[in-house]
Amino acid sequence: MAKENGRKVIVSNRRARHDYTIVDTYEAGVALVGTEVKSLRAGKASLADSFATVDDGEVFLRGLHIPEYSHGTWTNHEPRRTRKLLLHRREIEKLIGKTKESGFSLVPLSLYFKDGKVKVELALGKGRKAYDKRQAIAKRDAQREMARVVGRAAKGKARR
Numbered sequence: 001m002a003k004e005n006g007r008k009v010i011v012s013n014r015r016a017r018h019d020y021t022i023v024d025t026y027e028a029g030v031a032l033v034g035t036e037v038k039s040l041r042a043g044k045a046s047l048a049d050s051f052a053t054v055d056d057g058e059v060f061l062r063g064l065h066i067p068e069y070s071h072g073t074w075t076n077h078e079p080r081r082t083r084k085l086l087l088h089r090r091e092i093e094k095l096i097g098k099t100k101e102s103g104f105s106l107v108p109l110s111l112y113f114k115d116g117k118v119k120v121e122l123a124l125g126k127g128r129k130a131y132d133k134r135q136a137i138a139k140r141d142a143q144r145e146m147a148r149v150v151g152r153a154a155k156g157k158a159r160r
Contacts, residue, residue, distance in 0.1 A: 005115060010040050012110040013047040018133060020107055020125030026095070029086035030061065030111075030118045035069040035077050040118060042070075045111055052085060052106035052122055054096050059085040061108060061120065085120065098124055 016022075032040075039045070050063035061083045068076045087095075098104050109121040128136070 008113045010043060010111045010113065010118075011045045011047055013050070013108055015048070016107045016109055016123065016125065018136070019128060020105065020123065021128055021132070022109075022123045022125050023104070024098075024124040025109065026087065026091055026122045026124070027114075028059065028120050028122050030120050031084040031086060032066075032118055033077050035072045035075060036066050037118065038072070039066050039069045039077075040111070040113075047108050047111060050108050052108065054092065054099055054106070057092060057096075059087055059092055059095065059106070059122075061085050064108070064111075085122065095124065103127060 044067050046065040048063075048065070050061060050065075052059055052061050054060075063080060064083060065080050066077070067079055095106065099106060103126045105125055105127060107123050107125050109123045111118065111120050113119070
């Protein structure tokens, strides 16, 4: 079997960027069993309600839904089991310090294959209030409109 190269995104959590202000991101490996990997290769997973916690100096991913492998037997995995994340000790200590501060959460942004191994992009985020979300949407729309006007000006089509 040929070795995979590059990054192939399985699933991304777009809602997390809307609900949280992202302060820092980390790449972590995920401890999985065989049928979970096969199910992920089929492109099936959901990060909708998932989050990470730090317990006893280890980081765990909770709520990640990987459906049972369709060709699996009695060895199939439990879809929403708690999975251990693989991080360096210094990164874990930094996360412990940050999550003890009020308002910080560990949120998975995406799940992907990197050189054949399953990785998760974990974000340290601070929850946004409703008015912060509205401001972020307004800012994004304003930047999009400015880019559109600049693009039209570059093409020589003035706005009328």
